[in-house]
Amino acid sequence: MENKKLVGVDLGGTSIKFAIMTIDGEIQQRWSEETNILDEGSHIIPDIIDSINHHLKLYAMTTDQFAGIGMGSPGSVDRVNGTVIGAYNLNWKNLVYPKREIEKATGIPFFIDNDANVAALGERWKGAGDNQDDVAFITLGTGIGGGIIANGSLLHGVSGSAGEVGHITVDPKGYLCTCGKRGCLETIASATGIVRVARDMAEEYAGDSELKRHLDDGDEISAKIVFDYAKTNDTLALLVVDRITYFLGLALANIGNTLNPSYIVIGGGVSAAGDFLLTRVQKYFAEFTFPNVRDNTKLRLATLGNVAGVVGAASLVLENTKD
Structure with missing residues (x-):
């Protein structure tokens, strides 16, 4: 071998x-x-x-x-x-x-x-998981997927659905998900979810915002565009990012409180927002975790990319x- x-x-x-x-x-x-x-x-x-x-x-x-x-x-x-x-x-x-x-x-x-x-x-073995025995992974792309390694082994569950973190319910009265229930994390924090949140919040927003003008002009937007505007301190974009990271932090806290892994690794296209995303998620993760998890389970960005x-x-x- x-x-x-x-x-x-x-x-x-x-x-x-x-x-x-x-x-x-x-x-x-x-x-x-x-x-x-x-x-x-x-x-x-x-x-x-x-x-x-x-x-x-x-x-x-x-x-x-x-x-x-x-x-x-x-x-x-x-x-x-x-x-x-x-x-x-x-x-x-x-x-x-x-x-x-x-x-x-x-x-x-x-x-x-x-x-x-x-x-x-992959991320556990050669990436941000440092080959630890307990690592959770979430990928923020068009949808949201994930994987959980516990005691050195990948968890699958009785029907193969362990690690489906995109379907953690974070807002019971929220958007309808393709899975048939409401308020899944995927409906809010995926790339498509972020665009949906931005459009809905723009309809109710009356202040000055380049992101709102962009949407009101009928231009297409993406999760990257939302984060790019937020990085320029666009007021609406910052509100959108705060809403997204609130629910993402809540979901990751639930994972942390349940599994207490060494690391929760965040990957996928949305994670390209980098530390701008991570620090905001970390704030809510700390709010929703109890002390032992808060001190010992760390959030990290994925490092392996493609x-x-x-x-x-x-x-x-x-x-x-x-x-």
Whole structure:
């Protein structure tokens, strides 16, 4: 096992990222392919197989040099059977069989998990989690996902829904979520949620604000634009950011009070707001946590960026063979 290599695959709706890594987590080769979602996503698994086999040949490597392939995927993942269903951004509406097909075509053991869980493993292993045994991860993107590592192991729950932090209820009378209930964190603090909050608050705001003028002119906005205006002390933008970070701080405090991890790591596109976001979330996190958690669970920004997925995917091999 010591001299074996790992393959990490980060499967997304736009691109598929690949990496060949050492057992110690050093990336030796990295590449990507465009995700072809045509024909109900039927090209995706063959493309992954072709890409891996092509690159092994390119680097003059043989299958017996590898301990395994790990992959993070959107959708509902059955880790035991290695299947995925309901990954709509991949056009996978019906059951697909990545494990069966990739193992057969490559001859290398294959392991799969949800993409947010995989990113959590990556940040825990080689990122902001400092390889601690207890780390929670939240990714703020178009939606909100997450992953929880407790006592050194990734939590899945009885039906695979552990770590779905985007559906923590923070405002019971709030926005209707795609999951069917109201007030989920995702409806407020995701990239799309932030835009919705900004639009609604702008309708009620009567003061001077460049963000309000931007919205009143009918221009498109994004979470980044909201934070950029806030950084210029735009009054409305600051109110929007305060509302978002209040609910985010509340949700993270609930995670902290329940799990008391060493770190809660914040990633995803919204986290690009950096310390401007982190310090405001930290204020509310401190308000809603009790002293032992407040003093010992720390909030951190993710550090791996685009490689979190492939690093975490590769670590799935280690997670599944460590016993």
